[in-house]
Amino acid sequence: MKVFLSIICSILIATLVVVLNPWLLNKPVDLALTQFPNQPQLRDIGVKLDRPIALKARFYELEPGSKPWLKLGRKLAPEFADVSFTLSQHFIRTNKQHQANLWLQKAIKLGYGPAVYAQALALIDNKEYEQAETLIEQLREQPEFYWEIRLRLALAQENGRDVLEAYKQLSKQNSNHPIINQVQRFAIIQYWQSTVNSASVITNKNIESDSRGSRLAAGKQVCNTSVGFYAGDLEALQRAELLIDEVRQQVFLIMNFVFQSHNTFQKQN
Known part of the structure; x- marks a missing residue:
């Protein structure tokens, strides 16, 4: 029933567009678009009347990066933060940094969370x-x-x-x-809890050996030469983890060194 009524309304509005000043229809059309956003006939009327709600919906239907998409995006971006951010991400992907920064800053100014986050x-x-x-x-x-x-x-x-x-x-x-x-x-919280509570730097002196790194496959040989990795951010911790995993594949190294995990870099099994 709702769909039928929306179609009837669309036809009536289309008729009125021909005989009345389109400006008089702006508010009714915007209201109808809000209530029935998925009605293509209604959206087409909104596009003809240059209504931002309809134009924004059309923007997201167009092929990203196409000329119509870019033209419409630049038109809408000053008003719609999400469109500004979408444009900025497109220009980042196409290595157009000036344009990317322009639209990113616009999205930030409009208070768009994902833009501020990025x-x-x-x-x-x-x-x-x-x-x-x-x-x-x-x-x-x-x-x-x-x-x-x-x-x-x-x-x-x-x-x-x-x-x-x-x-x-x-x-x-x-x-x-x-x-x-x-x-x-990576047990980062345990590290900082210990550091903050004791107000001192934790050393690697008494860290227990990692059994996988301190023994050969036979599980009998233990080495007393300990090597520890330290890192201050998650990316570095992840790189260190990959590096240690690679090093542990080298028989000579695991026979002579134990690759420890510092409290800020402790692999959880």
Whole structure:
């Protein structure tokens, strides 16, 4: 019944467009588009009337990167943050950095969370921590985004107290968040809890041997020469893990060295 009524309304509106000033139909058409967003006839009328809601729907139907898509995207981007961000991602993929940054900044100015998130990550990667700190505040109303970026920033700065606080707050928002799993996997929280509580640097002196790295396949030979890897961020920890796995394939090395895992790099089985 609703579909039938929407089609009848579409026909009536189309008729009225011919005989009335289209400006008089803007609000009714916008209301109809909001209530029946998936009606193609209604959307076509909205496009003819140049209504932003209809044009935005058409934008996402077009082939990304095509001339019509770019033309319509540039028209809509100043008003729609998600369109601005979509354009920026397209220009990043096509290596047009000036255009990418232009539309990314526009999306940020419009308060679009994913754009703020992307820019904050880039600033952290570039070690522009003060700028990242300022930008992150725009995500206060989106707590999962906010505390994830807070945690990444604290890890990059190796700020133990901030790591613990951001981890606690993000766990409340989403205990299964991927970065929570990574932090747990590398035992980073245990490291910072020990460091912050004791206010001293933990050494590698009394770390137990990793049985897989301290014995040959036969499981009998133990080596007393210990080598430890240290890293201050998740990417480096992941690279170190891969490196240790490769090194442990070399018989000479595992006969003469034990490749330990520091508390901030402890593989969980």
